[in-house]
Amino acid sequence: MPIRALTERDADAATRLRRTALGRPGRPVPGPGARGLVAELDGDLAAVLTIGDFHQFWGGRTVPMGGVGAVAVDPRARGRGVTGALLDAALRDLREHGQPLAALYAPTPAPYRSRGWERAGVLEWLDLSSDQVPAGPRLPARAVREDDLPALHACYADLASTVNGLVDRAPPAVAVRDVLDLDVASVLPGHDGEVRGYLTAERTRHGLRVLDLVARDATALAGLLGGLRDSVGPADRIALRVVDPAVTGLLTGQGVEVAVTASHWMLRVVDLPAAVAARGWPAAEGLRDTTVDLDVVDEHAPWHAGRQRLVVEGGAVRVEPGGTGAVTVHARALGPWFAGTQDGHALRRAGLLDGDARLLDRLVGAPGVPRLADFF
Template sequence: MTTELRALRPVEWDAWYDNLLRTFSVVEAAGERDLYRELTETDRGLGVWDGDQPVATAGLFSFRMTVPGGALVPSAGVTMVSVAPTHRRRGLLRALMRRQLDDVRENGEPLAVLTASEPEIYGRFGYGLASREMGATIDLGRVSLDVPEGADDIRLRLTHDPASVSEACEELYGRLVPLRPGMLERRPGWERLPLLDPEAKREGASPLRCVTAERNGELVGYARYAVKPAWDDHEVPRATVLLRDLEAVDPAAHGALWRYLFSLDLASTLRLTARPLDDPWLHMVSNPRRCAPYWNDGLFVRPVDVGAALAARTYAAPVDVVFEVEDAFCPWNTGRWRLSGDAKGAQCAPTRDAADLALTVRELGAAYLGGVPLSALAGAGRVRELRTGGGALREASTAFRSDVEPWLPHGF
């Protein structure tokens, strides 16, 4: 079988996108195709073609991602990866990953990031799980809230047309991006993604709604949600509130928005997905057990240029360690790297000095955003202490930590 891996041509986008939909058995809904056509960076798309048919796809988005310290670092967002079932186990995915990472390096982006439909796939290409996300199904009849002081001073406004307040919500989102590692600066067009609400995918829920929170006329938070009505056999209302996203600038705004969601008429359940692990509501509820919290994998991170990636962030405590890095897929990273840094900045360069810690690039990616301790990876045998007398693991693990949990608010 003869196949050709090459760059995507704009006229081929529909066929390329159709292969992705078929591979994932996705039923396309109104509005989705136009949005993703607009968002796709065609010049960063790759395809494998068998004759005139695409049989594998991969794309990249040109993001800037917040890292510990608040810097926005160029990060290539790996997306739209698919291999047709007729062409699996022939090395096509590996070839796409190889070409992508070479292109990312050539483009000068120190990081590649992705979300995974099958997490077990990407570790062999050097991606480490760097952030997690939380979900919950909250029993509103058995859980109460103790909201922060100032929540009563917040004015809430409800709109059934979220697009009408989108510009103000995006401005608020942009203010929050530098405050949490893993958040992505949204480029033009991406503000449409949170508003995508095809009727075919509501599964009986209402259209999307938006409640905004204001203090003295200034927007300080918002929540987008839908309500799925239900009644039991005794005509008792059992509606479920489905939270899409919620952002707020301070505790009072958080409290006002969460209290609103907890008190909607006819609702018995509040369902959350893709929330940060340190979400404020966890510390307002009366009974966490009745919230059934769980976590899932979020963002996977891969250093493409180890030196540039480690120098781009700051560190919670002074650190001066030499890493022995193994990177079988991107061998230019393999070797010893001295990292010296603190809360003001860092530098990282190749060295011949003795190594203090040994690990693969996958572990560096997992620890990079500060949510996964190097000490935990060491406990799993993924990081090895080499410094005579020890101490390197504690020093590096403390330095890498973030004061807030990393979080990716939306997929791509």
């Protein structure tokens, strides 16, 4: 079946398709920092997806990542191999665009697991009332101004670099200035033009929907939380998107029950050598020079399938062709391993790995649950 790039000419048909398949229109065509693919069947548009140009933090370094979203298939085309063909084309497209990772949110995981994606992290929201937010010190926060935007983004990026999975929110995929259009955008100035912390939110009929609560230190975080408490009435609810896991600790440490809603996202390693080369490997600095021989089983990404040798040398890590293939790793195991979500024991029990994976586990050494704070 023909699969090609999504163009302006497809806008109306893609909007109708998304509304039929997903119940919402979505964007007619991708904007800056994104592209799309469509599949045709019997001369009609049968499926569509978009790919955003992101960079995701792993081990303190950013790895190019394609954010796959708005996957919609015409109900009349289901069961005819359209989804699989479109995802196969997306894998090739991701590699051609230099994106060795691909992440997505999947309401129905099975089609994506069949193409090598697996659950790797969470996007979390906390639901609480204003009286569940601890009172904090009064700090001189003010509204965000245009000239604050570079420092505000730097504040976010400094935090994001310490949390595996967060994207760097670089343009054009993310427009930092969009915060100026939000109902609430307050900043806590620091020294020499630095932003010490900031809060962004939008008001809904249910209360306040907090998009970012980011701070450089505990006092600033407590102050922003206190300001959040003052921003809503006693009957209002607060939905808080978790960017910094420290926020969860401060809130749930109050001895009050807090509801947590988690959206699980899936990760796919599209190009293993490129992904390993781009990732940070802090744990490798403490390891002696060594290797582990892999046999990568991946029929949908043949460019990295087969025998690959993972080399740790001088604190750096790389993947090169060759080796004995002593450790068999299936495509679905690569994402959870790369993210540090599952260790070798769990992957072995799931039938996705066979062999001695102790070095792989030591290499990842990533504390905490990988998380995203953006939806695509």
